[in-house]
Amino acid sequence: MSTPSTTTYVLRGVRPYGTDPVDVVLADGVVAAIGAPGTVEVPEGAHEVAAEGGSGGTDGGTEGTGLVLLPGLVDLHTHLREPGREDAETVFSGTRAAAAGGFTAVHAMANTTPTQDTAGVVEQVYRLGQEAGWVDVHPVGAVTVGLDGEKLAELGAMADSAARVRVFSDDGKCVHDPVLMRRALEYVKAFDGVVAQHAQEPRLTEGAQMNEGVVSAQIGLTGWPAVAEESIIARDVLLAEHVGSRLHVCHLSTAGSVEIIRWAKGRGIDVTAEVTPHHLVLTDELARDYDPVFKVNPPLRTAADVEAVRAGLADGTIDIVATDHAPHPVEDKDCEWSSAAFGMTGLETALSVVQQTMVDTGRMTWADVARVLSQNPARIGRIDATQGRPIAVGEPANLTLVDAGATRAIDGRTQVTASDNTPFGGMELPGRVVATFLRGRATVLDGAVVDTTSNPQNTALEGAGR
Amino acid sequence: MKHLLTTQGLSKDDAILLLDTSAQMAATQSRENKKLPTLRGRTVVNLFYEDSTRTRISFETAAKRLSADVINFSAKGSSVSKGESLKDTALTLHAMGADAVVVRHWASGAAHQLAHAGWLDAAVLNAGDGMHQHPTQALLDAFTIRRHLVGRVGEDGRGTDTSVGADLAGLRVAIVGDVLHSRVARSNVYLLHTLGAEVTLVAPPTLVPVGVETWPCRVSYHLDETLEQWQPDAVMMLRVQRERMSGGSGAFFPSPMEYSRKFGFDARRLAVLPDHAIVMHPGPMNRGLEISAAAADHPRSVIVEQVANGVAVRMAALYLLLSGDIGSTSSSPSSSPSTSSSTDERTAL
Numbered sequence: 001m002s003t004p005s006t007t008t009y010v011l012r013g014v015r016p017y018g019t020d021p022v023d024v025v026l027a028d029g030v031v032a033a034i035g036a037p038g039t040v041e042v043p044e045g046a047h048e049v050a051a052e053g054g055s056g057g058t059d060g061g062t063e064g065t066g067l068v069l070l071p072g073l074v075d076l077h078t079h080l081r082e083p084g085r086e087d088a089e090t091v092f093s094g095t096r097a098a099a100a101g102g103f104t105a106v107h108a109m110a111n112t113t114p115t116q117d118t119a120g121v122v123e124q125v126y127r128l129g130q131e132a133g134w135v136d137v138h139p140v141g142a143v144t145v146g147l148d149g150e151k152l153a154e155l156g157a158m159a160d161s162a163a164r165v166r167v168f169s170d171d172g173k174c175v176h177d178p179v180l181m182r183r184a185l186e187y188v189k190a191f192d193g194v195v196a197q198h199a200q201e202p203r204l205t206e207g208a209q210m211n212e213g214v215v216s217a218q219i220g221l222t223g224w225p226a227v228a229e230e231s232i233i234a235r236d237v238l239l240a241e242h243v244g245s246r247l248h249v250c251h252l253s254t255a256g257s258v259e260i261i262r263w264a265k266g267r268g269i270d271v272t273a274e275v276t277p278h279h280l281v282l283t284d285e286l287a288r289d290y291d292p293v294f295k296v297n298p299p300l301r302t303a304a305d306v307e308a309v310r311a312g313l314a315d316g317t318i319d320i321v322a323t324d325h326a327p328h329p330v331e332d333k334d335c336e337w338s339s340a341a342f343g344m345t346g347l348e349t350a351l352s353v354v355q356q357t358m359v360d361t362g363r364m365t366w367a368d369v370a371r372v373l374s375q376n377p378a379r380i381g382r383i384d385a386t387q388g389r390p391i392a393v394g395e396p397a398n399l400t401l402v403d404a405g406a407t408r409a410i411d412g413r414t415q416v417t418a419s420d421n422t423p424f425g426g427m428e429l430p431g432r433v434v435a436t437f438l439r440g441r442a443t444v445l446d447g448a449v450v451d452t453t454s455n456p457q458n459t460a461l462e463g464a465g466r
Numbered sequence: 467m468k469h470l471l472t473t474q475g476l477s478k479d480d481a482i483l484l485l486d487t488s489a490q491m492a493a494t495q496s497r498e499n500k501k502l503p504t505l506r507g508r509t510v511v512n513l514f515y516e517d518s519t520r521t522r523i524s525f526e527t528a529a530k531r532l533s534a535d536v537i538n539f540s541a542k543g544s545s546v547s548k549g550e551s552l553k554d555t556a557l558t559l560h561a562m563g564a565d566a567v568v569v570r571h572w573a574s575g576a577a578h579q580l581a582h583a584g585w586l587d588a589a590v591l592n593a594g595d596g597m598h599q600h601p602t603q604a605l606l607d608a609f610t611i612r613r614h615l616v617g618r619v620g621e622d623g624r625g626t627d628t629s630v631g632a633d634l635a636g637l638r639v640a641i642v643g644d645v646l647h648s649r650v651a652r653s654n655v656y657l658l659h660t661l662g663a664e665v666t667l668v669a670p671p672t673l674v675p676v677g678v679e680t681w682p683c684r685v686s687y688h689l690d691e692t693l694e695q696w697q698p699d700a701v702m703m704l705r706v707q708r709e710r711m712s713g714g715s716g717a718f719f720p721s722p723m724e725y726s727r728k729f730g731f732d733a734r735r736l737a738v739l740p741d742h743a744i745v746m747h748p749g750p751m752n753r754g755l756e757i758s759a760a761a762a763d764h765p766r767s768v769i770v771e772q773v774a775n776g777v778a779v780r781m782a783a784l785y786l787l788l789s790g791d792i793g794s795t796s797s798s799p800s801s802s803p804s805t806s807s808s809t810d811e812r813t814a815l
Contacts, residue, residue, distance in 0.1 A: 051682050209574075212676050212677070213676060213677045214677040214679075214680045215677070216675070216676075216677060217675040217676060217677030217678055217680070218474065218652070218677070218680070218681075219574060219598055219673065220574035220575075220595070220596050220597035220598030220599070220649060220652060221574050221575070221596075221597070221598075222597075223675070223676060223677075227678065261687065289578065289582065290574070290575030290576075290579050292580050307621070331551070332554055334551070334573065335551050335552060335553065336552055336571070336572060336573035336579065337575050337579075338572075338573040338574065338575075338596070339573065
């Protein structure tokens with residue numbers, strides 16, 4: 001599905017990065033023209049998308065807000081679950097959800113079954129992504145064989161494969177052996193790769209269920225202390241400095257972690273850091289009712305931590321927001337907290353949460369949103385030749401159009417992802433993705449995913465009722 | 467209140483109502499015919515996912531003394547061991563028309579989920595969930611403390627309980643041992659505080675949870691200092707939960723001998739206490755580890771009486787939850803609707 005669309009689109013009165021309204025023409029897979037409203041020559045037969053009127057504007061934006069045009073979002077941290085857990089998500093359903101959330105590229109984490117630790121498996125996932133056609137799928141390679149933390153996987157083979165893997169991670173597990181971590185950091189330099197670390201000291205988190213603190217003490221769940229994250233990050237930034245390598249820290253969640261990253265960047269260490277949408281807004285107080293939908297790893301932290309990661313994201317200490325989209329079937333969440341799986345979905349709510357916590361609070365501009373949800377993740381994943389590009393004539397038409405004035409009620413059962421485990425169910429969130437374009441082809445239009453019958457899986461999908 | 471899940475947030479009025487009702491229940495238990503007709507025709511399920519002979523028997527006795535039908539549903543030898551979920555078990559109990567479910571579970575929050583997940587509409591009594599809460603244990607402890615230290619019931623546990631209506635204001639209770647893993651400690655801290663008592667937790671720092679600073683109590687790392695300088699009226703020893711310490715993170719203290727020397731309760735430490743002080747333990751005891759035989763069997767030990775009081779407290783809890791009286795002003799068991807024609811039993815209550 002990488003062939004450019006033959007449909008031409010004109011986006012009327014949209015605001016690139018939230019700036020003044022312009023008209024934008026998409027043709028032949030690229031941005032063909034940008035100009036003041038009404039001044040751009042529109043090819044005959046162009047499909048119009050507009051805030052008000054036009055075929056795409058029935059849900060129109062609020063006065064003064066309008067449709068914000070962003071570069072297509074890039075997720076550095078997605079669990080698509082295929083192969084192995086197709087009961088939770090498939091590459092097709094997960095990337096369809098990604099498109100619905102405004103994404104044009106995702107990095108598919110390696111903890112599949114079999115593990116994405118060989119060229120064969122990463123190529124399989126890459127191919128499934130191409131066939132699905134919703135977003136660009138970039139498989140993440142496992143650092144160690146089977147994520148066991150004992151032996152390096154064939155990183156070079158994955159890098160050289162058709163999937164051209166550049167991000168390596170044992171996410172879900174920490175590369176805790178310091179020698180192995182050092183070797184991985186050094187080895188991936190040969191192909192400009194990066195190790196994305198799930199920072200969790202395993203001995204300090206045995207049996208851990210939630211953030212260790214006031215709430216865990218009261219409700220009697222085994223604690224996951226902040227120091228278990230911070231001690232690994234501190235070790236890893238020093239290792240990265242020592243061997244001159246590039247390090248990425250997944251889903252940092254504590255105020256202390258932000259401080260360590262800030263210190264490391266001040267020293268000139270080549271480290272990048274990500275925060276999830278849920279850690280920007282939810283706290284461990286939500287565990288009090290033992291609803292496992294709020295069970296996630298790393299766990300929801302305190303209000304002080306939430307404030308610290310917001311500040312870190314605003315000042316650039318934290319480079320990106322990544323979803324850690326972690327779908328699970330109902331039965332893995334409809335049980336005792338201690339028995340439930342870790343993780344929550346996030347592809348379809350990420351942009352709204354960032355808008356609510358960072359834009360609507362005045363801490364970030366839409367240009368900042370483009371930076372943390374598109375440009376920086378594309379750069380870290382080394383896919384910035386095609387993704388996370390500026391909105392400019394001649395650039396690939398990977399774009400997301402957001403009605404920032406809209407609000408919507410979140411319901412896990414009606415989301416596009418195959419799993420229901422959103423922590424935002426029952427909440428109202430601002431912002432709504434109106435359209436997503438992948439190389440000029442609309443994957444989302446009028447706020448709905450565009451299912452085309454040319455893809456055989458779409459026919460099957462209708463039968464499945466999703 | 468429909469459920470009894472935790473002592474945190476239990477109002478003082480409800481707590482005293484539970485204790486007073488327990489006193490009324492206890493008074494019926496010295497009769498030849500101990501059985502009351504109060505819950506005739508009601509079904510109480512004991513749902514136990516964790517071994518606990520004494521708690522299960524205590525609840526079973528309490529329910530039977532109230533004439534309820536009792537079903538024991540044990541995790542072993544039932545569908546639970548085949549992997550049936552808590553949800554499916556709850557739906558099954560709902561379909562069978564359980565009026566109350568007494569649940570003991572290894573997972574913190576299991577009782578809360580049973581009560582609130584919408585799986586069943588029975589009253590839920592938490593008989594211990596993981597490291598969280600065990601409210602009837604705290605209630606029977608408070609009941610025992612009140613009888614002895616407010617009602618001045620004699621050392622043999624007999625005598626008139628004059629403490630009805632009273633709280634525990636001004637009393638000092640030391641809770642000693644594995645606080646970190648203890649639902650008994652969590653339950654007691656909140657209930658005793660609500661009733662006006664002062665609580666000091668005594669434990670090595672490794673057995674005190676991070677976050678304890680918000681609990682309404684003091685924390686000490688020194689047993690001798692606490693006994694000598696604070697002079698508690700009651701000392702509650704916690705079981706050292708060896709089985710929870712075998713998991714990976716290593717030992718919480720260097721050796722059983724060192725634990726015993728620093729935190730074990732024995733006759734020497736008993737002698738430091740005021741003459742009226744009582745010694746408690748929720749059981750089962752590790753004699754020789756957290757408590758010596760001499761202390762456990764001492765006349766000031768009320769450990770066996772705690773067990774007896776457990777039945778009365780659980781009768782009161784079942785009665786109040788199933789009759790719906792808790793939280794209202796009508797508090798006498800004798801005012802409940804009863805199918806019994808025996809007015810004697812009702813008025814004597």
